[in-house]
Amino acid sequence: MKNSLLLAGLLVSMAGHATTNCPADFHQTPLYPEARFCQSFDDKLPASLSYHANSDIQQAADFYLQQLGTPDNDETLKGRRVLQFDQGQKVVVLSADGQGTQVDILVKSSS
Template sequence: MKKFLILFTATILSHSFLASAEDEAIGEACPSEFHQLPLFPNARLCQMFDDAFPATLTYHANVDMNEAAAFYLEQLGSTTKDAKVKGRRVLHFGDNNNPIVIISPDGQGSQVDVLMKEAL
């Protein structure tokens, strides 16, 4: 019974945490750019780790992987490397592989992870 109560409490707390985190993220708009790198329009659920370089940003875009990749190809030009790894699309830009954009399928859209090694 004790084990059940612990699992039940953990489930309720995690659901409450995720629901409130999603509500906060939806209520707070993502920036339009990250260290001068544009984000897909209407990006949401942003998580930034950018106190210093290398800096990372993760967000959700309401488009499929191909549309998200096309956006970055249009914004940044050709890649130095474009690979598919474990169902994700990994785009390397610039001579220094800066930035790296990783696009993964996520529900009815895509998760976009951006790694900035240095400022653009």
């Protein structure tokens, strides 16, 4: 019981911490509103950021299409929607994640 309470407290703490650390954008690539559980893998380019969006894959894709325009490439690979922008310099990968979508952003260089 004590371990369960400790684990629950840790998860709540992590959830609050992750939410406050999500930026509005990542190398001029916007994040879906109310992004959670953000994890950046590098500040220098090439860089990537992963987060959870409280939406389905189509809603997240529509957001990125509206924000970034027509992608150079839009395909589904192994259940993941892959959108490429700016001659492949920005890649957004969307995959189902529980009640929402995991969003992975890869920025290879600034355009």
